[in-house]
Amino acid sequence: MTDTELRYAAMQVLKENDTGNFIKPAYRQYPHQWNWDAALIAIGLRTYDVPRARKEILSLLSGQWSDGMIPHILYPTGASDYFPIPDFWRTEGLPHGPAYPTSGLTQPPVLATAVRLIHKDATDKDASLAFVKEVYPKVLAWHRWFYAARDPEGTGLVAIIHPWESGMDNSTRWSEALSRIKLENVPSYQRKDFQHVREEERPSAQDYEYFMYLIGRYRDLQWEPEALYSKAPFLIQDVLLNAILARANTDLLMLGTEIGEPTTEIEGWLDKAREAFNERLWNHEEGLYFDYDLRAARPVQQNTCAALSPLYSGLPSSSQAQRLVDEHLSNPDEYAPGPNGQYYIPSTSKNSPLFEARRYWRGPVWININWFIIQGLRTYGYHDLADVITKQSLELVSKSGFVEYFDTRDGAPLGAEGFSWSAALTLDLLSELT
Ligand code: DGY
Numbered sequence: 001m002t003d004t005e006l007r008y009a010a011m012q013v014l015k016e017n018d019t020g021n022f023i024k025p026a027y028r029q030y031p032h033q034w035n036w037d038a039a040l041i042a043i044g045l046r047t048y049d050v051p052r053a054r055k056e057i058l059s060l061l062s063g064q065w066s067d068g069m070i071p072h073i074l075y076p077t078g079a080s081d082y083f084p085i086p087d088f089w090r091t092e093g094l095p096h097g098p099a100y101p102t103s104g105l106t107q108p109p110v111l112a113t114a115v116r117l118i119h120k121d122a123t124d125k126d127a128s129l130a131f132v133k134e135v136y137p138k139v140l141a142w143h144r145w146f147y148a149a150r151d152p153e154g155t156g157l158v159a160i161i162h163p164w165e166s167g168m169d170n171s172t173r174w175s176e177a178l179s180r181i182k183l184e185n186v187p188s189y190q191r192k193d194f195q196h197v198r199e200e201e202r203p204s205a206q207d208y209e210y211f212m213y214l215i216g217r218y219r220d221l222q223w224e225p226e227a228l229y230s231k232a233p234f235l236i237q238d239v240l241l242n243a244i245l246a247r248a249n250t251d252l253l254m255l256g257t258e259i260g261e262p263t264t265e266i267e268g269w270l271d272k273a274r275e276a277f278n279e280r281l282w283n284h285e286e287g288l289y290f291d292y293d294l295r296a297a298r299p300v301q302q303n304t305c306a307a308l309s310p311l312y313s314g315l316p317s318s319s320q321a322q323r324l325v326d327e328h329l330s331n332p333d334e335y336a337p338g339p340n341g342q343y344y345i346p347s348t349s350k351n352s353p354l355f356e357a358r359r360y361w362r363g364p365v366w367i368n369i370n371w372f373i374i375q376g377l378r379t380y381g382y383h384d385l386a387d388v389i390t391k392q393s394l395e396l397v398s399k400s401g402f403v404e405y406f407d408t409r410d411g412a413p414l415g416a417e418g419f420s421w422s423a424a425l426t427l428d429l430l431s432e433l434t
Contacts, residue, residue, distance in 0.1 A: 149228070
């Protein structure tokens with residue numbers, strides 16, 4: 001496929017998944033609006049249709065809760081055959097809640113970065129500035145919510161209360177913390193996620209028991225932030241989400257400066273995050289960043305793509321970045337092409353005993369992770385490696401289509417077909433090549 005053909009095919013996927021107001025992550029498998037999907041989709045849209053990119057962001061913001069939280073799933077068009085259905089969450093009518101049904105969880109905050117990228121290249125400067133002024137206070141309110149609700153102790157790192165908040169739902173990072181939870185009174189549920197995707201490529205039955213149990217606990221607490229933080233049986237400072245938040249804060253800072261807003265608060269968040277990444281998340285022996293489990297009061301020592309993700313935040317020193325790249329990303333037993341896999345970047349290190357080549361976030365390659373790491377490599381000057389991962393990502397979508405994830409061993413297609421962020425980020429990667 002030529003670059004032009006690939007670009008056209010990617011735009012077709014977004015067109016087919018477009019409901020008019022928001023783009024579905026995948027037509028059948030994910031028929032509502034998801035939080036980090038929307039931001040990543042907007043990053044791709046901006047390469048050919050800036051007004052449509054802005055509309056995607058405004059649709060996401062329409063689901064913002066009155067306390068500032070932006071939920072992980074928005075159901076503006078009501079129920080579908082996707083499970084959980086809107087009613088399962090019991091978020092309607094909450095005093096701090098949304099204007100229409102949404103989930104009660106949040107997701108990695110790529111939003112500020114998407115807004116900045118949309119604004120950076122826009123040619124209609126007045127309209128662009130008006131857009132930034134409109135959305136800035138809402139994005140700031142979300143970041144404030146993160147620190148108030150999920151870091152009330154002021155550590156500089158925010159916590160997740162459910163694996164779905166990480167976006168890496170069934171990562172090996174969560175297995176140990178979940179196994180400590182005693183399952184009782186799990187709400188009754190019926191999975192619908194095998195209708196369009198093979199069961200062995202989806203999270204396990206055991207994982208779903210924990211996912212549903214936690215939702216049951218939290219809806220009983222009426223999604224009240226203080227109660228959630230103090231009672232959540234799962235409370236983890238996730239490296240990837242915090243790396244994305246730090247990068248988003250850098251982007252928010254630049255936007256704030258441009259529109260003349262005070263930025264000391266954001267600078268404070270970044271200073272604290274830099275210190276906490278070093279002191280709490282960096283593991284000097286391994287040369288990796290690990291999540292911190294607040295309930296167990298210890299790091300989660302799992303080697304996954306998240307351990308490399310601080311590259312994207314720009315927080316590591318150049319020697320820390322070098323260790324991530326030389327000892328891990330470039331290691332054929334872990335993330336680089338080698339005898340056990342031809343494609344960058346498996347979601348779990350190939351030499352982990354928990355690696356599963358075809359199962360969702362436990363091994364397959366994801367285009368968004370490649371995109372985050374590519375951005376990070378460029379920040380630290382590793383342009384040759386960034387080019388290699390870019391070319392491999394484009395090769396994957398050219399040969400296997402815009403699927404949800406890929407087998408690192410041979411690039412085989414996995415998960416949902418016509419996956420929007422695989423298409424959107426292809427557009428962004430192509431625009432960087434030219
Ligand atoms: C799913 O349904 O698998 C989603 O990832 C939940 O957010």
